[in-house]
Amino acid sequence: MTANDQLSGAGPAAAPRDGYLAVLANPAAGRGRYRGLLPIVLDRLGAAGWPVVLLEAETADQARAACATAVADGAAALVTVGGDGTVNLALQAVADTGVAFGPVPAGTGNDFAVCTGFPADPLAAVEVIAAALTAGRTRPADLARMTAGDGTSRWFGAVLAAGFDALVNERANRMSWPRGRRRYDLAILVELARLRPRRYTLRLDGVPLEFDGVLVAVGNCPSYGGGMRICPDADPTDGQLDVVYAGPVGRATLARIKPRVYRGSHVTHPMVHSHRARTVEISADGIVGYADGERALPLPVTVTAVPDAVRLLI
Structure with a gap:
């Protein structure tokens, strides 16, 4: 599609300027x-x-x-x-x-x-x-579609968190105290204290991958959480998803890796791994995925890159 595509209609042909x-x-x-x-x-x-x-x-x-x-x-x-x-x-x-x-x-x-x-x-x-x-x-951009085993599906635009960050969000959402950012900070401390690697099973375009890990993200865009570049090479126009995960690291190592996420330099750490695929199947026990910072679907899920799924007013 070109920058001259019209506002409505699924194809490149001109559409009437109606609606609201x-x-x-x-x-x-x-x-x-x-x-x-x-x-x-x-x-x-x-x-x-x-x-x-x-x-x-x-x-x-x-x-x-x-x-x-x-x-x-x-x-x-x-x-x-x-x-x-x-x-x-x-x-x-x-x-x-x-x-x-x-x-x-x-x-x-x-x-x-x-x-x-x-x-x-x-x-x-x-x-x-x-x-x-x-x-x-309008200008087209990709989205990601995640689908659970029962057929339930959700779209997301930026990143799916399916590891430590998802656990922190889940805990913070269950807490009634304290208020605001302090609740999230407390949830981080609790989950760090409870940190343990989980067994993940991924299929990247059908190729299986198993590992023990603590941090897993699937990105259509590079960042989440207000500028944390968890998937620094993700591109919402390439028809692909970026998968970044950290292996079975301990609390001290994770605490050292996390600040580097803002620069995207965490991917150079020997315990952090990156892959790219059109379709990502991801499974682990006890994880609810958070997409664009919102509670989405429990694992296992299948995430698919959908090229040109949204038309942006830009």
């Missing part, structure tokens, strides 16, 4: 520091000449349903105002539909937006999206 812009906003994203952003976003998008509808939702399930309804009802584009979690909800609706998508990065983690070329500054990102709307321009 649906906007999903998370007022709690970024710990609320962008609360005043939404009126600016709505005003700027409205100036692009399209009717704008703000989706109403109070829970993640309601947001996911609202996005799906908007796509089914003929929305020409969906714009999110929030972080990776908000993006992930929207991707469930727009993936593989041809409906254009624009993320305004206003969360704690904005990895998908930044990794796919949107400005990190939310006001600059709004301008990029509005310009794309005016020009009728």
